[in-house]
Amino acid sequence: MIADATASHGAGSPVPVQTRNERFASTDVSAFPPVTGREAGWKLTPVDALQGLIAGELDGGRYELGIETTEGAEVTWVGRDDARIGTAGIPEDRAAANAWSSFQEALLVRLTGEEPSSTTLIRSAFGPTARGAHTIVDAKAFSRGVVVLDNRGSAQLAENVEILVGDGADVTVVTVQDWADEAKHVANHFAQVGRDAHLKHVVVSFGGGVVRVNPSVTLAGSGADGDLLGVYFADAAQHLESQVFLFHEADHTKGRVEYRGALQGEGAHTVWIGDVLIGPDATGTDSYEQNRNLVLTDGTRADSVPNLEIETGDIAGAGHASATGRFDDEQLFYLQARGIPEEVARRLVVRGFLSSIVQKIGVPALEVRLQDAIEAELAGEAR
Numbered sequence: 001m002i003a004d005a006t007a008s009h010g011a012g013s014p015v016p017v018q019t020r021n022e023r024f025a026s027t028d029v030s031a032f033p034p035v036t037g038r039e040a041g042w043k044l045t046p047v048d049a050l051q052g053l054i055a056g057e058l059d060g061g062r063y064e065l066g067i068e069t070t071e072g073a074e075v076t077w078v079g080r081d082d083a084r085i086g087t088a089g090i091p092e093d094r095a096a097a098n099a100w101s102s103f104q105e106a107l108l109v110r111l112t113g114e115e116p117s118s119t120t121l122i123r124s125a126f127g128p129t130a131r132g133a134h135t136i137v138d139a140k141a142f143s144r145g146v147v148v149l150d151n152r153g154s155a156q157l158a159e160n161v162e163i164l165v166g167d168g169a170d171v172t173v174v175t176v177q178d179w180a181d182e183a184k185h186v187a188n189h190f191a192q193v194g195r196d197a198h199l200k201h202v203v204v205s206f207g208g209g210v211v212r213v214n215p216s217v218t219l220a221g222s223g224a225d226g227d228l229l230g231v232y233f234a235d236a237a238q239h240l241e242s243q244v245f246l247f248h249e250a251d252h253t254k255g256r257v258e259y260r261g262a263l264q265g266e267g268a269h270t271v272w273i274g275d276v277l278i279g280p281d282a283t284g285t286d287s288y289e290q291n292r293n294l295v296l297t298d299g300t301r302a303d304s305v306p307n308l309e310i311e312t313g314d315i316a317g318a319g320h321a322s323a324t325g326r327f328d329d330e331q332l333f334y335l336q337a338r339g340i341p342e343e344v345a346r347r348l349v350v351r352g353f354l355s356s357i358v359q360k361i362g363v364p365a366l367e368v369r370l371q372d373a374i375e376a377e378l379a380g381e382a383r
Contacts, residue, residue, distance in 0.1 A: 019309055020277045021247055023092045029055075029101045032094035041093055044271045044303050046239055049210050053158040053186050054095045058132035060102035066122035072113020073145055075121070077105045084108075084136050088162035089190025089216055096188040099158035102132030109137045109147050111171065117145035118363075126155035133159035137173055141166035141194070146363055149175040152207075155183045163191035165199045167221060172200040172362055177240075178373070179208035187213045195221030195250075202361050203230040203259075205240045206373050212241040219246070219253035219282075228257040228289075230272075231357040231370070233377045234300070236265025243273040246289070248282040257289035260357050262350055262377075266299035273303075278310045278318060286316040293324040294353050296346075347378050 026032065035054050037047040047054065067075050078084075085106060091097040109119055121135075137147050143166065151157075165171050177185060185208055193199045203213050217226050232240045246255045261270050272291045293302040306320035332345050340348070351374055358370045 019311075020245060020275045020307070025090045025092045026097060027086065027090050027100045029094060029097040032097055035094050041243065045212060045241060046210055050095065050184060050186060050212075052130050052156060053184060054098060056130055058098060058102035058158060059129050060104045060132040062105060063123070063131065063133065064125040066124070068118075068120040068122070070118045072111065072115055072117030072143070073119045074110050074112075075119065076108050076110070078108045078136070079105055082106060082108070082136075084138055084162070084164060085134070088164055088192045089218070091160065091188060093188070095158050095186045096160055099132035099160050100134065103134040106134040106136050109135070111137070111139040111143040111145040111147075111169070114142050114144060119145065120148040120150055122150045122152070124152040126153065126157055128154055128156065130156040131158070133157060135159065135161045137161070137163045137171070139165050139169040139171045142168040144170045146172040146174070148363065148366065150178070151176060151185065152178050153183075154180045155185060157184070158186045161187065161189040163189065163199065163201070165191065165193045165197045167194040168196050169194065170198045172202070174202040174204065174361060174363065174366065175213060176366070177205040177208050177211045177213065179211065181207070181209055183208040183211075185211045185213070189213070189215040191215070191217040192220050193217065193224040193226055196223040197221060198225040198227075200227040200229065200362070203232075203242055204370060205230075205232040205242075206377065208238070208240075210239045214243040216245040217247065218249050219255060220249050222250045222252055224250060224253045226253070226255045227360075228255070229357050229360055230259035231354050232259075232261040232270060233354070233374065234261065234263045234268040234270050235377065237267040238265075239269045239271075241271035243271075243275075244289075245275045246277070246287070248276070248278045248285045248287060251282055252284035253282060254285075255287040258357065259291045260293070260354055261302070262294045262296055262354060263300035263302055264296035268300040270301075271303045273305045273307070274320065275307045276309070276318070276320065278312060278315060280311040283312055283314040284316055285318065287318045288320065290321040292322075294350060295324065295326050296350070347375070350374070350378055
């Protein structure tokens, strides 16, 4: 297991990080200073609500879960000495390091079949105990499959998820945060994508009080392809956050990052930070990231920060975009002019806005469930 990976400066160093992949990283929680909320990676997060996960004691034992899987995939527990642990990435913040220091066994999802497989992990029995967890998705070369982390119920959870996508593999990993209102969830996902392989990574956040899911994907093999998608709906007093990092390390890689969210209710807060780094060896890269937010009521706040670093001049293209706004009056007028009541028209606009992401997930049953969840959010119904 990798212990740490320091750049030219350690955690808390006054020397500024010059490029995104130079951040201090370690699996040792004691290597990180206390989190105050003034740090660059935490300044938009309600850290006081998460201190139990950032610095508190975590139960790292096995937990109950439901497993639904098809041929070509298997699920098992492995020890901390498993050689795969630490190969996709290691923590860059104290909460991730706390989870890493705490887990006793990792849950392994292994994909081996060239015919598409499907695995759903239903995690609804964490309860009120603060927990630390570790999951590995190991997709062998040329394997194909979908893995869904279906999170429900109450939880106080800090976790790390490692995703290893072998050469020529085609994998979709979806994490669904449909937690109860009081839940707190801090997750870091690390992925390494091999040669001519494809990873679709989807973050869906509707439930929970404070939810922070940060994917970090490295396109490590020539011709690797990454689609990083996200959809979220924040209600009153709810905080939903994703800090996304896409690293084009190898040549002729392609990356698309698209997150969309809606906000309604006093105190609803969303945070999206998108970092794309095109490394010096990533010639022929094609990359684009965007975040769009739809504000439905007063009293909400959407922070959206796209960042792009390019370290080679030989690329196919790169760009980024961010937009936050209210309803498009022209769309509403068009619908109302055709006899659709205003309230129905507003719902149609929001559904269409978020459905553009939902329809890309590629799991029909989950897509239907999420469409229903969007309807419930718009109606203000408890789910």
